[in-house]
Amino acid sequence: MFCLKISETQIEQISSILETPPLRGVPLKNLTSFRVGGPADVVAFPREPVSFARLLSFVKDEGIRYFVLGSGTNVLFDDNGFRGLVVTPLRMKRLSVERNGSGLTRITAQAGTPLPLVVSRACRLGLTGMESLWGIPGSVGGAVACNAGASGLSVADLTTKLELVNTDGKTTELKKGDFEYGYRFCNLPPDSAVLQASFELYPADSNEIERKLQEVKTRRRLTQPRGYPNAGCVFKNPATDIPAGALIEKLGFKGTSCGGAEVSKVHANFIINRNKAKARDILFLINKIVEAAQKETGVVLELEIRHVKSSEDHV
Numbered sequence: 001m002f003c004l005k006i007s008e009t010q011i012e013q014i015s016s017i018l019e020t021p022p023l024r025g026v027p028l029k030n031l032t033s034f035r036v037g038g039p040a041d042v043v044a045f046p047r048e049p050v051s052f053a054r055l056l057s058f059v060k061d062e063g064i065r066y067f068v069l070g071s072g073t074n075v076l077f078d079d080n081g082f083r084g085l086v087v088t089p090l091r092m093k094r095l096s097v098e099r100n101g102s103g104l105t106r107i108t109a110q111a112g113t114p115l116p117l118v119v120s121r122a123c124r125l126g127l128t129g130m131e132s133l134w135g136i137p138g139s140v141g142g143a144v145a146c147n148a149g150a151s152g153l154s155v156a157d158l159t160t161k162l163e164l165v166n167t168d169g170k171t172t173e174l175k176k177g178d179f180e181y182g183y184r185f186c187n188l189p190p191d192s193a194v195l196q197a198s199f200e201l202y203p204a205d206s207n208e209i210e211r212k213l214q215e216v217k218t219r220r221r222l223t224q225p226r227g228y229p230n231a232g233c234v235f236k237n238p239a240t241d242i243p244a245g246a247l248i249e250k251l252g253f254k255g256t257s258c259g260g261a262e263v264s265k266v267h268a269n270f271i272i273n274r275n276k277a278k279a280r281d282i283l284f285l286i287n288k289i290v291e292a293a294q295k296e297t298g299v300v301l302e303l304e305i306r307h308v309k310s311s312e313d314h315v
């Protein structure tokens, strides 16, 4: 059972673990790409793996409800915010590059490193493999946890090593093969968070890398809505040959709105925050789409974004 309120003493103890004091009552709309979500009771930004580990072990010992947040590009928080502690490794963003004799290069990035930075560093170093991930926002930790990907390639395909921390404060290392993954999921051990990930890449002709990048950039520019806050694709594709966007478009939802939220006219699997949308507006559209898909096509749509409730026993 989780305690509902973090006491003053607990906030002081959290403060003593961290390099910088935690913040109270932070509007989650400021920490998410949807720009939606009420206040979190407390938000902590550990700078070092050791403080991240100590913090997770503290929240377990104290029974504090917590949520690990990356860049917030794949989450929908409630309008009531989050009762408990939001921990974000966004200030842990060291990146290192190691080459071995055969040309193989390993890039290791801490959980808070922006994925786009890793992709652009790899491409600038003349390394191939990550081009299709260009344009996926978010942090390395979030990308691993969601197994973000595009055009048939996912982050886990390229991940050769993961360093995790769990709520006992212990760090573990997983190699490829030690963790299961699939379409937009990565089976991390329970109660663990990503500290860093390593990707192994090979050198290639830089013109070829640039050509692939241009292809990806053009595809994204033509197929994704721009200019309004969103969280990427809302639903997973129900099957490889049934894109959720095409199904939702067929059901006639393009341009449907509720409050400030709208099903994008560019790509029906995106819901955009057109004008100060509330989480309840977005959830209304989501429920309508799920109901219609099931009723009219028999397809059960599954969320790709993570809906985080303001309070419940476990997230």
Ligand SMILES: Cc1cc2nc3c(=O)[nH]c(=O)nc-3n(C[C@H](O)[C@H](O)[C@H](O)COP(=O)(O)OP(=O)(O)OC[C@H]3O[C@@H](n4cnc5c(N)ncnc54)[C@H](O)[C@@H]3O)c2cc1C
Residues within 6 Å of the ligand: 033, 067, 068, 069, 070, 071, 072, 073, 074, 075, 089, 111, 135, 136, 137, 138, 139, 140, 141, 142, 143, 144, 145, 146, 147, 148, 149, 150, 192, 193, 194, 195, 230, 231, 232, 233, 306
């Ligand atoms: C415009 C746009 C385009 C997008 N395009 C794509 C796309 O092409 N392909 C795709 O797959 N996604 C896409 N996304 C979705 C999103 O960018 C990815 O899922 C991204 O990897 C999420 O990373 P994040 O840091 O923002 O994670 P968050 O949104 O912060 O968190 C997502 C999940 O990861 C968990 N998490 C975060 N950090 C950690 C950690 N260190 N350890 C353990 N768990 C953690 C959270 O608890 C949560 O469950 C898009 C989003 C937008 C806004």
